[in-house]
Amino acid sequence: MEWADPTLAFYGLGAAALATSAVTLRKRLELSKAKHRSLAGHSRMARRLAGFVPFYDYSEERFFRSDDAPDEIAARRRAGFERLSVLYKTRFAETIRQTAEASSSISDLRFTDAYRVPFQYSRMVRAHLPSAAFLRSSSGVTVTDLDGNRAYDLTGSYGVNVLGYDFYKEAIERGAARVRELGPVLGPYHPLIIENTKLLKEVSGLDEVSFHMSGTEAVMQAVRLARYHTRRSHLVRFCGAYHGWWGDVQPGIGNPVPAHETYTLDDMSEEALRVLRTRRNIACVLVNPLQALHPNISAPSDSSLLDSGRAAHFDKAAYAQWLKRLREVCTERNIVLIFDEVFVGFRLAKGGAQDYFGVRADLVTYGKTLGGGLPIGVVCGKSDLMKRFRDDRPADICFARGTFNAHPYVMAAMNEFLRFLQTPQADALYRGLDTIWNDRARKLNQRLAAEALPVEVANISSIWTVCYTQPSRYNWMLQYYLRAEGLALSWIGTGRLIFSLNYTDADFDAVADRFVAAAKAMAHDGWWWNNPATTNKTIKRTILKEMVRQRLFGPRER
Ligand SMILES: Cc1ncc(COP(=O)(O)O)c(C=O)c1O
Numbered sequence: 001m002e003w004a005d006p007t008l009a010f011y012g013l014g015a016a017a018l019a020t021s022a023v024t025l026r027k028r029l030e031l032s033k034a035k036h037r038s039l040a041g042h043s044r045m046a047r048r049l050a051g052f053v054p055f056y057d058y059s060e061e062r063f064f065r066s067d068d069a070p071d072e073i074a075a076r077r078r079a080g081f082e083r084l085s086v087l088y089k090t091r092f093a094e095t096i097r098q099t100a101e102a103s104s105s106i107s108d109l110r111f112t113d114a115y116r117v118p119f120q121y122s123r124m125v126r127a128h129l130p131s132a133a134f135l136r137s138s139s140g141v142t143v144t145d146l147d148g149n150r151a152y153d154l155t156g157s158y159g160v161n162v163l164g165y166d167f168y169k170e171a172i173e174r175g176a177a178r179v180r181e182l183g184p185v186l187g188p189y190h191p192l193i194i195e196n197t198k199l200l201k202e203v204s205g206l207d208e209v210s211f212h213m214s215g216t217e218a219v220m221q222a223v224r225l226a227r228y229h230t231r232r233s234h235l236v237r238f239c240g241a242y243h244g245w246w247g248d249v250q251p252g253i254g255n256p257v258p259a260h261e262t263y264t265l266d267d268m269s270e271e272a273l274r275v276l277r278t279r280r281n282i283a284c285v286l287v288n289p290l291q292a293l294h295p296n297i298s299a300p301s302d303s304s305l306l307d308s309g310r311a312a313h314f315d316k317a318a319y320a321q322w323l324k325r326l327r328e329v330c331t332e333r334n335i336v337l338i339f340d341e342v343f344v345g346f347r348l349a350k351g352g353a354q355d356y357f358g359v360r361a362d363l364v365t366y367g368k369t370l371g372g373g374l375p376i377g378v379v380c381g382k383s384d385l386m387k388r389f390r391d392d393r394p395a396d397i398c399f400a401r402g403t404f405n406a407h408p409y410v411m412a413a414m415n416e417f418l419r420f421l422q423t424p425q426a427d428a429l430y431r432g433l434d435t436i437w438n439d440r441a442r443k444l445n446q447r448l449a450a451e452a453l454p455v456e457v458a459n460i461s462s463i464w465t466v467c468y469t470q471p472s473r474y475n476w477m478l479q480y481y482l483r484a485e486g487l488a489l490s491w492i493g494t495g496r497l498i499f500s501l502n503y504t505d506a507d508f509d510a511v512a513d514r515f516v517a518a519a520k521a522m523a524h525d526g527w528w529w530n531n532p533a534t535t536n537k538t539i540k541r542t543i544l545k546e547m548v549r550q551r552l553f554g555p556r557e558r
Contacts, residue, residue: 030278034271035264036239036296043252043264050253054550056120063124067473067539073529077474080525084480085128091484095132095146102134109133112491115303117476120546129480133491138165141500141507143488151488152511156498158490159343159463160368163420163429164502168373168413171420175372175412182408190408192415199418203351204364204380211378211406215342215367216244218377219286221400222363223248226284226336228398229385234281236335238267239296241288243340249286267295268322276329284336285326287361289344289353292319293460300465302476302493307539308468310475310495312458316357323359330362336385342367342377347501348461350421350430372413429501437461437499444512453519454528462501466494471534474527481518487511 035041039049058066064074064081089096103109113131114122137144141164143153153161161168179190193211200209212218223235235248243249251259263282265272276282294300294312330337339361345352346369354360363381370376379386388398404410420426441459448455454470455478468475479493489497503511522528 027278030271030274031263034266034269034275036266036269038239038296040252040296040298041239041264041266043262044258046252047255047258052551054547056546056550057123058120060124063121066120067529067531067534069526069529069531073526076524076526080521080527081128084484087484088129088132088480091149092132092145092147095134095149096130098146099131099133103131115301116479116491116493117302118304118306120543121476125480131491138169140164140166141503149486151483151486152507152514153488154497154499154511155488155490156462156500158368159347159498160371160373161498161500162347162369163417164500167420167502171372171413171416172374172409175414175416176409178415179408179412184408186403186405186407189406190411193406193411196411196414196418199421200366200378200380203418203421204366205351205354205360206364206380207383208386209378209380210386210400211376211411213375213402213404214244214377215340215365216246216377217402218342218365218367218379219243219249219338219340220246221377222338222340222365222379222381223284223286224400225363225379225381225385225388225398226338228388230283230334230336232281232283233261234263234279234283235261236263236265236272236276236282236285238272238287238291239264240267240294240298241286241291241340242299242343243286243288244342267291268319273325273329276326276333276335282333282335284338284363285330286338286340287323287326288340288342289319289323289348289357290460290463292316293458293463293465295319299492300495302479302495305468305476305493305495306543307473307536308454308471308475309536309540310465310467312465312467314458314460320357320359323357327359327361336363337361338363338365340365344460344463346370346417346421347463349433350426370414370417371410372415372417374407374410374413376410376414433501434461440508440512444515447512447516448519451516451520453516453523454530455519457497462499464497464499466497470528470530471536471539472528472530473539477527478519478522481522482515484521485514485518487514487518 039046064077099109103113113126116122116131117125132145134146135143136146138153141153142150144150178192182190197209201207210221212221226235227233237243237249247255247257248259248262251262251264263275265275276285293314300310327337329335339353341352342365345366349356352364352366354364362385363379366378366380367376370378388400390396437459441457441464445456454468454472456467456469457464458467466478476493479489482489482494
């Protein structure tokens, strides 16, 4: 087409440019509205702000009264702290000694050691309640440290331990015996991979399987396949959701490089659905169903327990409804729906979160327990999505490898796990699971309330988190009282308690007794003293002021 009049052409182009920028602006606004209002929903800003948070810590005096508690309370706290310190250093002496020796050489340990409690308190805690991160053995639902102390295991080994440690020990041993003749030969497969593939297809209801070395890698591959097949660039994840430590799924704090092709959207929100409906560059949506317990909130850990703002509540029907709507929009828009079941797969139900919530995904990632106690990541998917090449474009491939993929020993331990799922014992184990764990949580909450303790638990089946019902700056101390009562927690403290399904009622009652005893001891030592004027907001404001003062005026006695 030719423009007869250059002026008209100029106005025409101007109008077109304006219209385009209006559309871009509208989309930009929609995207902004679809982000959760917290910092976790604004990864770029969170990363930038994290760089401004200055280090400071409390003097010994301030450590016990950072909430301006009266002298008498500070003295009780100090006495309790000293008692705990003596108990730790006596009871866990050898375990602490070996942990301290290894700590400067194992970077993981150095990191977890530093991040057990809010950083302002960390120096004092490390000096007096040192980490005891070694264990000698496990049996039933307990673990034993280097000093011979047995504790009930609430760590669940990051979620791997669904069936009880004894099961995995046997799975590894029996599996190793079955592949011993082949040994660690990589590349060609041991034939038992065929049964694994068949059983995984049955569990997932999907057509094809790929094997990887970790959950992180399985997620990487699922997202890569979605991008390859849709020819679109962006992945959508929901605020707070963990999907491993690969950069694109961890766009905020913790990743030194910004993730430019990730949208972090508000979970369970209309605005998020609007963005999915209107953007053309979205390849996939990643869902970690564990977020149902705390939508939009990151995996809780005691190092971020600055006040009592931690909240959790599981509404299965509401989350299932949300997943259904997500499924509809993804189908409408040809967006690949990925369920990341690395954590919850085989824990909530035999058929995983797809069965549990009654919604089917296009790709599903599994890991953790599926390896029968050995490292694993698996992607299951529809065959068109799993294909790594194009028939009509032979050079346009989607590359994915991994030296240790489908390692015979891992495949054999996995086979033991998958075969167990076929047994009547497994059916019995999964039957009524939610009722069992919901009852246990309810009973513990009743006991805590009856003792007027400001603690309650929230759960999605056997995955629990501890919440606090009145404002306090010292909730993170509970992890040390729990440990003293013989309850083993992971380094994130009370943020996540993970039970294996072999806990009997008697085991659980013992845990509940100890939990209540720990909370009572902590209350007795004055940590939950509360000034009625204190709210979670005032606590946050105080900390903010401390930080600003530190940034402006540098270190001084607090
Ligand atoms: C939902 C989810 N996805 C992925 C991962 C990463 O798995 P891995 O630690 O095996 O790399 C995890 C680990 O906790 C997870 O919970």
